[in-house]
Amino acid sequence: MGRPPCCDKIGVKKGPWTPEEDIILVSYIQEHGPGNWRSVPTHTGLRRCSKSCRLRWTNYLRPGIKRGNFTQHEEKMILHLQALLGNRWAAIASYLPERTDNDIKNYWNTHLKKKLKKMNDSCDSTINNGVDSKELSSPNKNTTSNQSNSSSKGQWERRLQTDINMAKQALCDALSLDKPQSQTNFSITDLGYGPSSSSSSTTTTTTKSTNPYPSGVYASSAENIARLLQNFMKDTPKTSVPSPVAATEMAITTAASSPSTTEGEGEGIDHSLFSFNSMDEAEEKPKVIDHDINGLITQGSLSLFEKWLFDEQSHDMIINNMSLEGQEVLF
């Protein structure tokens, strides 16, 4: 008889988050910092389970998240890291500081898996060395059919190696003093509702809108958010209204009514309200923040593994070997 899932509680809301919920959550975290997720729903009045709040924060609202198209470099990194680490998305994400594990996982499942399969299919037609094509499509041994074969020894070795590398990475971070640490500011436009959300604005060849909220239904500007928020507040029982919400409402309403709320960089919005310092990052899992990759390589700060990761030219050769041999690459 295990514990009932937290989300089974009556009155716990599921499904897509609304802008007003986002604002409440962001506002609360700004005040208290991330963590202690258990208390978030009770303190904010959000009818969400703690898990949902944490997920929303880490995958969507957290400052410094890059959304939209993956670059070629990122794509290669993911390919190689997946080959090395398997489906350890959190570990992979630690090498791509601006991407969330969920984002990487999704990208892998929707793009890279197919791409790799295609590549391997074409490989199969030319090279018939008796290797199962399924294995080829997923070079790592933690996943797919090979999973059962992967002995615990192999898994633990791999994990150990990863952890060592992550520790090295953290050390590199700590040593690179002159590097600006993480993204320190966070504005409401980063929520993706503003006109110049860093994510959507950088996507040049978007095939579809990534706005999670259907147009006309959810807020798309500060003004809308304010209006929605006011409606939301009317519907919310007064007893559960936390102070951050009130403060946020006031700030948003003020911002929305200011003269320059129309276009561009979320002008007119009180950015200070949504600004974060890097303390948040310190509490998160270790991340590789803003590497000057070439600099680090020339400084000799990186291990061979990291050099390999960041050296585009060696990628193809090594990954091909890994795929075809189905063997672990040791560094």
Next chain:
DNA sequence: AATGATAACAACCGCAATGGT
């Protein structure tokens, strides 16, 4: 224009790990 297929991604769920008592 209508409809079905597919792609993309946010969110959920269950399990494992971790920390506190």
Next chain:
DNA sequence: GACCATTGCGGTTGTTATCAT
């Protein structure tokens, strides 16, 4: 060491947008 609460992670699902017919 056992138990419990909390957090983190990875697999999977559900929903929406876009494309093809």
